Amino acid sequence: MACSKLFSGDLPELTNKIIQYFWNDYKTLYSCILVNRLWCRFAIPLLWENPFSKKFPKNCDFVGIFLHFLNDEDKAQLNEYGIKSNLIPTNALFNYPKFIKCLNEFKISTSIKNWVMAICTSTTQEQNQLSMHFSNFSNLEQITKFIYKSLLKIFIENEANLHTFEFVIFSDKDNNDAFELILQNPNFICNIRNLELNFSRANDSEYSFLNFLCSNCNSISSIYCQFPSTDNTFINKYLSQIINSQQNLKKILLDNNSINLYHSLLSLKYSNCSNTLSTIIFYHVDFKNTINLKEIFEQLNVLDSIHILYCNLNSHVIQQIINITKPFKLRSLFMREESFKIENFEELLQKSGDYLENFGHAIYSNKLNKQESIELVIEYCKNIKSLDFVGFISQDIYPAFKLIENIQHSLNYLVIDILYNCYNQTNAIIELSSISSIVLLSLGQILPFKLEYLRLGLMFNTNEFEVFLNNSQNTFIKKLCIRNSLKKQGEGDILPCIKKYIMEKKRVEYLAIKEIFLYNIPYKSNELISLKNEVKEFKLHNIEVLYYDNLYINAYDFIKEID
Numbered sequence: 289m290a291c292s293k294l295f296s297g298d299l300p301e302l303t304n305k306i307i308q309y310f311w312n313d314y315k316t317l318y319s320c321i322l323v324n325r326l327w328c329r330f331a332i333p334l335l336w337e338n339p340f341s342k343k344f345p346k347n348c349d350f351v352g353i354f355l356h357f358l359n360d361e362d363k364a365q366l367n368e369y370g371i372k373s374n375l376i377p378t379n380a381l382f383n384y385p386k387f388i389k390c391l392n393e394f395k396i397s398t399s400i401k402n403w404v405m406a407i408c409t410s411t412t413q414e415q416n417q418l419s420m421h422f423s424n425f426s427n428l429e430q431i432t433k434f435i436y437k438s439l440l441k442i443f444i445e446n447e448a449n450l451h452t453f454e455f456v457i458f459s460d461k462d463n464n465d466a467f468e469l470i471l472q473n474p475n476f477i478c479n480i481r482n483l484e485l486n487f488s489r490a491n492d493s494e495y496s497f498l499n500f501l502c503s504n505c506n507s508i509s510s511i512y513c514q515f516p517s518t519d520n521t522f523i524n525k526y527l528s529q530i531i532n533s534q535q536n537l538k539k540i541l542l543d544n545n546s547i548n549l550y551h552s553l554l555s556l557k558y559s560n561c562s563n564t565l566s567t568i569i570f571y572h573v574d575f576k577n578t579i580n581l582k583e584i585f586e587q588l589n590v591l592d593s594i595h596i597l598y599c600n601l602n603s604h605v606i607q608q609i610i611n612i613t614k615p616f617k618l619r620s621l622f623m624r625e626e627s628f629k630i631e632n633f634e635e636l637l638q639k640s641g642d643y644l645e646n647f648g649h650a651i652y653s654n655k656l657n658k659q660e661s662i663e664l665v666i667e668y669c670k671n672i673k674s675l676d677f678v679g680f681i682s683q684d685i686y687p688a689f690k691l692i693e694n695i696q697h698s699l700n701y702l703v704i705d706i707l708y709n710c711y712n713q714t715n716a717i718i719e720l721s722s723i724s725s726i727v728l729l730s731l732g733q734i735l736p737f738k739l740e741y742l743r744l745g746l747m748f749n750t751n752e753f754e755v756f757l758n759n760s761q762n763t764f765i766k767k768l769c770i771r772n773s774l775k776k777q778g779e780g781d782i783l784p785c786i787k788k789y790i791m792e793k794k795r796v797e798y799l800a801i802k803e804i805f806l807y808n809i810p811y812k813s814n815e816l817i818s819l820k821n822e823v824k825e826f827k828l829h830n831i832e833v834l835y836y837d838n839l840y841i842n843a844y845d846f847i848k849e850i851d
Contacts, residue, residue, distance in 0.1 A: 304330045311337070315797065315832055332382050338390035338452070340399050348403035355435070356380050357442045366438070369431045375407050385446040392454035392484075393436075393466070400435045401428060437465050444473045453477050454484035454512075455497070467497050474504045483530075484512040495526065502529040510539035512848075514571070528555035537561040541569040541848075553584040567593040569620075571844060574600040581608040585616070595620035595847050598650065603628040606636050616640050622648035622676060622843045623661075630660050634668075641668030648676030648703075648843055649684075662687040666694050674701035676843055685726050693734040700738075701846065704731070705745035705771070717806065720747045720773060728752040732759025741841060743769040748782050757789035767798045769839040774805050783822070791829045799826065802836035 307330045310316040320331035339350040356377045358366065363373060405428075470476055483501070511534075513527060531537060532555065540556070556565060565588055573596075585591065594617055606628055609616050618640035637644070647665055649658055662684075665672070672695045677688055692699065706723050724746035732755065735742075742765045768790070772782060782801070790796055801816040816833055817823055823833045841849075 300326060303327065307331055307334070310334070333387040336382075336384050336387035338388075340392055340395040341390065348399045348406065350384075351399055351403035351435070351439075352376050352407075353380060354385060354439055354442055357383075357385055357446065358438060362438050362441070365434065369434060371404075371407075371431070383446060385442045386448055388443050388448040389450060390452035390454070390482075391443075391450060392456055394456035394486075395454075396436055396439065397432055400432045400439075404428065404431060404435075433465070437469060440466055440469050444469070444476050448476070450477050450480050452482040452484075453480045454482075454486070456484070456486040471497070471500055474500070477501075478504050479507055480505055481507060482510045482512075483508050484514075486512070486514040498526040498530070502526065502533050506533050506535055508534050509536055510541075510567075511537065512541040512543075512569075514541075514543040528559075531555045531561065532559045535560055536564050538564055539567040539569075540565065541571055542573060543571040553578075553581075557584050557587045562587050563589050566590050567595070569595040569597065569847060570599050571597045572599065575605040576600060576602060578605060578608070581605070582612045585612050586614060592617055593619045595646070597622045597843050597847065598624045600624070601628060603632045606632045610635055610639055615643070617643045619643055620646035620843075620847055622646070622650070624650045630657060630664070633661055634664050637664055637668040641665075642671065644669045645671055646674040646676075646701075646843075646847065647672055648674075648678070650678050658684045659687045662691050666691050670695070671698055673698050674846065675699065676701075676703040676846075678703065678705045679707045685723060685730075689730055689734060692731075696734065696736045699736050701741045702735075702739060703741075703743045705743065706747075707745070717747075717775065721749075725749060725752055728756040732756040732763075735760045735763045737763055739763060739765045741765075741767045741769070743771075743840070745771040746773065748772045750782060750785065753782050754785045754789070757785055761789060761793070761795075763795070765796045767839060767841075768796045768800070769836065769841075770801045771836065772801065772803045774803055783816070787825075791826055791831060794829055794831065796831055798832050798834055798839060800834045800836040800839035 303326060307317075307320055307327065310320065310331075311334045314335065317331045317335050321328040321335070336350075352375065355363075355366065355371075357380070358376075363376075366376075367373060483505070485498070508530075511530065531540070537559070538561075556562075556568075568591065591614075596618065597620065616639055618636075621644060644665075647669065649661070666687075672691070675688075675692065675695075677684075688704075692702070704727055706720055706727075727744070727746060728749065729752055748770075770782075786799075786801070790799070799816070803814040805813070815836055817835055826833050
């Protein structure tokens with residue numbers, strides 16, 4: 289009875305709460321909008337909170353839908369740029385701009401460019417002319433800038449209330465118009481809870497905007513800072529100001545602060561966040577000049593989650609960690625080239641191993657013996673949920689298998705990516721083939737019954753891949769991401785195996801397969817998603833095929849999502 293009431297819409301509050309749980313599951317949300325009007329009304333805002341979220345968006349029709357809300361003056365200006373009114377929808381079922389919650393400057397610009405180029409692919413004479421017009425890079429940049437500013441105006445005019453603002457600048461392009469528009473409308477971002485600052489460089493315009501953030505945004509709970517390590521102005525002034533202006537800061541990411549890391553940490557000590565900050569992420573940080581970590585961490589009273597991703601640790605820093613009297617709750621450790629001994633690593637795990645949930649080794653972590661380090665992880669870390677192994681050699685694989693088998697009960701995320709060394713082609717292919725064979729013949733037997741995510745970057749032999757799929761047939765994998773390195777096109781076709789063991793048994797929800805041909809420099813590649821008939825066939829089995837880059841999750845993205 290309760291179920292029938294739920295579907296009929298007699299319990300709208302309960303229905304809405306249930307649908308909210310699917311806020312990041314687009315596949316389920318798309319299904320919800322087809323149930324009835326009530327479900328559609330609840331699901332649509334979630335689908336339109338962040339349409340720019342994909343890393344490499346291909347279908348950007350939502351840009352055109354947003355442009356439907358332009359005023360007549362801006363539509364006329366758009367027409368002068370060559371975007372005619374017949375290319376924009378004439379009606380909209382919902383006030384989509386009002387639903388926007390997340391903005392990322394870089395992703396918006398990328399989506400706009402993809403949309404412009406997509407509408408240029410039509411065979412009509414008018415759009416062929418448009419294609420020729422926008423083939424000029426400066427013209428494309430000009431229209432992108434105009435549309436970006438127009439979208440901001442639309443969001444502001446429709447009273448969108450952002451909770452996430454990702455300020456990403458990768459080039460020297462002029463963003464002054466967009467900055468000025470936001471500065472004139474402070475309510476647009478005054479309630480943001482998540483702030484990401486990612487500059488490849490910073491100038492006076494960006495600094496003015498940062499100053500605006502300090503004065504107008506004091507409800508931020510998470511801050512991600514990625515700046516050039518040489519940018520002393522930001523480190524010494526704006527980061528401290530932003531941190532000190534917050535009353536409820538819970539999470540911070542520090543990236544590339546090799547010169548002024550200590551100053552950045554001191555800003556935490558003397559801020560209002562000593563009783564609120566629960567998570568710190570260090571990403572590509574060089575700790576070499578860091579002194580007295582104990583002084584900082586002893587003052588953070590509710591710190592519950594520390595993540596170290598590809599940082600340059602050394603023996604001195606590890607000793608500082610050991611000296612901290614409070615528990616050092618190291619949840620993530622992704623390692624690169626380390627400058628400490630195995631004895632230091634053991635000391636670190638003795639202090640923090642019980643907390644460790646996410647562990648990774650990269651190809652360039654060659655100073656620390658991988659076999660010994662993995663053996664120590666097996667001994668001290670019983671709660672690992674995610675493993676990220678990149679660039680292993682043959683003798684490293686067996687300790688990795690032992691670790692996987694040891695944590696079957698908790699493992700939820702697994703990456704095994706054997707990178708190809710193009711500088712020694714013949715030996716590299718032999719090594720790649722050998723390691724891939726070991727993985728495919730052994731891994732399937734030790735996988736848990738369920739994985740949220742599995743990414744394999746190997747050289748797939750068809751027979752060996754079938755062994756892997758047969759051995760792992762009781763494992764359900766929500767997201768399966770495969771990169772198949774091949775010597776030449778036409779060999780190693782794994783699609784029949786995928787259909788037999790994955791598609792027909794419905795063992796995944798999301799699938800991406802990319803083939804790379806190693807003897808082509810630059811590499812040529814094929815993707816499953818380009819095979820339209822195959823994509824439709826998978827969809828009939830309730831499996832969504834995605835681009836490899838959109839299903840590819842690196843350690844940084846993973847940590848941001850889970851915590």
